[in-house]
Amino acid sequence: MTSTIATPQVITQATQPIAGQKPGTSGLRKKVKVFAQPNYAENFIQSVFDVVERGDGATLVIGGDGRYHNRTVIQQAIRMAAANGYARVLVGQGGILSTPAASNVIRQYGASGGLVLSASHNPGGPDEDFGIKYNIANGGPAPEGVTEAIYQRTTEITEWRAVDTADIDLDTLGVVDVAGMAVEVIDSVADYAALMEKLFDFGAIRAAVAGGLTMSFDAMHAVTGPYAHEILEKRLGFAPGTVRNGVPLEDFGGHHPDPNMVHAHELFETMFGADAPDFGAASDGDGDRNLIVGRGIFVTPSDSLAMLAANAHLAPAYAGGLKGIARSMPTSAAADLVAQSLGIPAFETPTGWKFFGNLLDAGMATICGEESAGTGSDHVREKDGLWAVLLWLNILAVRKQPVAQIAAEHWAKFGRNYYARHDYEGLPTEAANALMGELNGALATLPGQVFEGLTIETADNFAYTDPVDGSISTNQGVRILFVGGSRIVFRLSGTGTEGATLRVYLERYEPVGGDLAGETPVKLADLIAAADGIAGIARHTGRTEPSVIT
Ligand code: G6P
Ligand code: ZN
Structure with missing residues (x-):
């Protein structure tokens, strides 16, 4: 139980609008040096709190990809949430929540929304990038109407509010009282791992691993390290060392956490080299993107979407079939051909995961994907890198064929x-x-x-x-x-x-x-x-x- 204490002083800080706080495809992204300016993050967060929908006793989720400046903004966001009437904040341990895990936490705990602190696949560090994105109660990125309202608010803001309290201990699980608001530091991985175990046939994958299925996963020193260690190595039994670069670092080890042929070239070398494992994958800074490579074959994100959709029925969560498949406009039409053959609708949306939210909420689409290495389903409202990896593993475990053969058979059927x-x-x-x-x-x-x-x-x-x-x-x-x-x-x-x-x-x-x-x-x-x-x-x-x- 949290004890009742006198409300500490709410500080009201006078401020002025700062130009350029218009959220882009995926929230507000700027250099750390820009974010670290006086009032910069505060103006944006106050603008969010001023315009978003939330009832009395609302819960806010906060978490990020662990990049430089993450902890600073989290501490301030907690003080501001307490001064802005939130009843509860759920924050990932160490400030860590992958973007799909944050989406899950928002949904699972009935939060009114969440602040996801990330600049995704952009580099991190004092001279690199930072970002803040607001997700709504369905767990997905705020739609354009909301981001536009947030932006409008940043152009007229005159003050922000925070309580006068010290930083909390982000590394210890448990509940802390911050000026009458409960802050719960939660395990970053547990809820997400439990969800994955519900969606996929972990038993079948474990059996395939025991039978010799091997993989290599590059976490790129970004947020998926702890998730991948727990799920791939601990729960599914892949050998220790399967997950490389598994410790999140504030500067991602100086690398660019973008899982593509350029930035994940080591994984490519492994997968195209002698002794390549059966399956290779990587994820980006905040864990929502995925890269899929079979032994000697790169699967384009557009093809991966189509192949996952065509084989999804092999995983327990999708055994009943898909309601529809959605892709962003620049994504190839490969998934449309699968939808056609399944007799389900195919949707073409603008670039940006937020455009899938309504289709998923309305039960019109089950699986969505983008050429920019994003794939996901209606289990959360963000794209989900490890989800794609696990669906591939589930398919490999059931079909017992190499990735190259699955691809060849797919093209032979669909073109x-x-x-x-x-x-x-x-x-x-x-x-x-x-x-x-x-x-x-x-x-x-x-x-x-x-x-x-x-x-x-x-x-x-x-x-x-x-x-x-x-x-x-x-x-x-x-x-x-x-x-x-x-x-x-x-x-x-x-x-x-x-x-x-x-x-x-x-x-x-x-x-x-x-x-x-x-x-x-x-x-x-x-x-x-x-x-x-x-x-x-x-x-x-x-x-x-x-x-x-x-
Ligand atoms: C982010 C979004 C994706 C989108 C991508 C496009 O990763 O989450 O949904 O596809 O950006 O980025 P771009 O740089 O092409 O606008
Ligand atoms: Zn990302």
Whole structure:
């Protein structure tokens, strides 16, 4: 029981709006040095507390990916929550909660929402990135109406409130009283691991491991380390050492915790080397992204979504079938083909996990995914890196086939969507805007034009009407569709913190019976050249090569 104490003084701090606090694709992300300025985090958090829905006695969840500045902001957020009428705060031990685990805690404990402190896959450290995202009561990222209201509030804020109390001990489990508000430091892993054990056939996976199934998981010194040690090594019996870089570090060991071919190259070397284990995977800074590699085969996130959806019935939670499959617009259409064959709806949403929330809440979709290495289901309202890993393991345990064979059989049945994303990072914002502006201006004239032998059928700027609440999101990326089904999408990243990043998404569909075992760069060569012809990438940016290919 917490004892009643006199309410300590609530400090009301006068402040002024700080420009630029508009949440992006995934919350407010800035350099640590920006966040550490006086009033910066406080203004944003107070704006959240001022506008979000919460009843009397509300519970707030707080947790982050353990990056530099995490603990500082958590302590201040606790003091502010106490001064803003929350009855209870649940915080992960050590300030740690992976993003999907935070989503689960919000749902499981009936919280009114949560502050998720992360800049996801961006680097961490005093000179790197930090972020704050607000998730609503369903466990998912706040929808645009809410983030817009938060932003409006940051432009008119005059004061923030906090109680005058010392830092709490974030490392010891238990309940602490902070000015009459109960702060419960909870085990970061336990609830999440229990949920995974309900969804998947841990017995079958354990048996496969005992029978010789091996894997390598790279936690990239980020938040999934403790989760992966507990679930993969302790509960499923993979050998100690299966999880590498398993200790979360404030600077992620100086690495970029983005699970792709560039930043997780060691895992790739392992999986393409002699003595590769059966399965390889990695997750990002906050644990919501996943990278899937079989022995000698990289599975693109778009293909992974399709293959998981096609095989989900092999896991207990999805044995009854899927209600629908949703993907973001730039994600390849591979999942649509699975939906079609299952006779269930396929949804195409703008980039950003928040757009799946309504579909999941309404029971219209069960599995969702994005090309940006995010996959998940209706078990939480965030994408979930370890969930994807465990669903793959469940499928491998039941099918008893290598990843490469599962992929080959999938393509033989559905055809193959060759796919790659080319990123041009750190561009001057004006150059990137000029490129997109010119492209948008040319949309009406593009159909019928031929580039590299490819004829443009349609060209548009993607807009989405949410089928549940009717809200409309415009300007979500330029789509160029070619006769024959190939596609190029151009959009600017909404998650960067420096300059602009142009993303070019390339997709070519090879039907059943076609060349299904080709090399992706070869299959996409004409599209790559056409992309430059259509958008003038080199002309606008001076770049002739992308900075990253995923
Ligand atoms: C975050 C979001 C994803 C989204 C991705 C896109 O990871 O959680 O839902 O797909 O950002 O980022 P971008 O940089 O392309 O806007
Ligand atoms: Zn992430």
